[in-house]
Amino acid sequence: MTASRISAWAFVPARGGSKSIPRKNLALIAGVPMLDYGVRAAQAARCFSRIVCSTDDNEIGAHARTLGIDVDRRPPHLAGDDARVADVVREFLGRIAAADRPEVIALVQPTSPFLLPDHCRRLMTAIGAEPAARSGQTVTPVLHNHHAFNQRIVEGGRVRFRFAAERAEAYNKQKKPRLFVFGNLVAARTQALLDGLDFFAEPSVAVDVPRHYDLDVDTAEDLEIANALVRTGAVDMPHMHAGATA
Numbered sequence: 001m002t003a004s005r006i007s008a009w010a011f012v013p014a015r016g017g018s019k020s021i022p023r024k025n026l027a028l029i030a031g032v033p034m035l036d037y038g039v040r041a042a043q044a045a046r047c048f049s050r051i052v053c054s055t056d057d058n059e060i061g062a063h064a065r066t067l068g069i070d071v072d073r074r075p076p077h078l079a080g081d082d083a084r085v086a087d088v089v090r091e092f093l094g095r096i097a098a099a100d101r102p103e104v105i106a107l108v109q110p111t112s113p114f115l116l117p118d119h120c121r122r123l124m125t126a127i128g129a130e131p132a133a134r135s136g137q138t139v140t141p142v143l144h145n146h147h148a149f150n151q152r153i154v155e156g157g158r159v160r161f162r163f164a165a166e167r168a169e170a171y172n173k174q175k176k177p178r179l180f181v182f183g184n185l186v187a188a189r190t191q192a193l194l195d196g197l198d199f200f201a202e203p204s205v206a207v208d209v210p211r212h213y214d215l216d217v218d219t220a221e222d223l224e225i226a227n228a229l230v231r232t233g234a235v236d237m238p239h240m241h242a243g244a245t246a
Contacts, residue, residue, distance in 0.1 A: 009051070016060055020219050021218075023059075041237075056076065084198070113226060137186040140180060180206070183213065189201075
């Protein structure tokens with residue numbers, strides 16, 4: 001039984017190279033490789049008929065296989081820092097017979113470890129309910145202090161508001177337009193990707209997720225925060241518990 005009527009695969013991009021955190025995709029959060037979190041969420045969601053890890057790294061590939069998912073060897077020209085994930089997926093889809101391709105590809109990024117099975121199911125349902133949508137994404141509200149109208153520019157040791165006129169009009173929290181940031185999962189219709197669009201192709205449907213679950217692990221500090229969130233119970237991930245069902 002799937003969470004929606006659309007056919008969907010989960011695509012896990014996991015390069016071996018990382019400058020911010022060496023071998024980042026296998027870095028540990030609460031003693032578990034970061035790669036495991038999103039994969040196990042996708043498995044527990046039961047809305048993906050296939051989960052594929054795209055990697056150029058033998059160790060990552062071997063570990064992905066222990067999780068029971070497929071591994072696709074990424075070509076060298078798409079394994080560098082500047083490779084766009086949409087291009088990686090297009091190259092992958094180009095090797096799949098048209099009749100065998102899914103309707104939707106979900107991008108399960110290891111750097112978004114706090115993805116939940118429910119987030120997957122809700123996003124697939126939302127995309128399935130909007131035939132015109134080319135993509136969908138989870139989102140979470142921007143913190144007030146991080147709102148665009150509160151952002152500053154520092155030049156020559158002096159600071160000024162980036163959007164001074166807008167802030168003058170919307171000077172308190174209630175007057176500012178509600179803004180969002182990316183949550184932890186994006187999915188696009190396969191045809192949109194093959195047409196040359198990216199994973200955030202519009203129109204794109206939105207699914208809200210709670211704060212904390214949107215953490216993107218990019219630096220050593222982010223990794224420390226991720227461990228702290230798990231240690232303090234600020235994030236609840238029952239699918240990561242042995243024998244748990246989600």
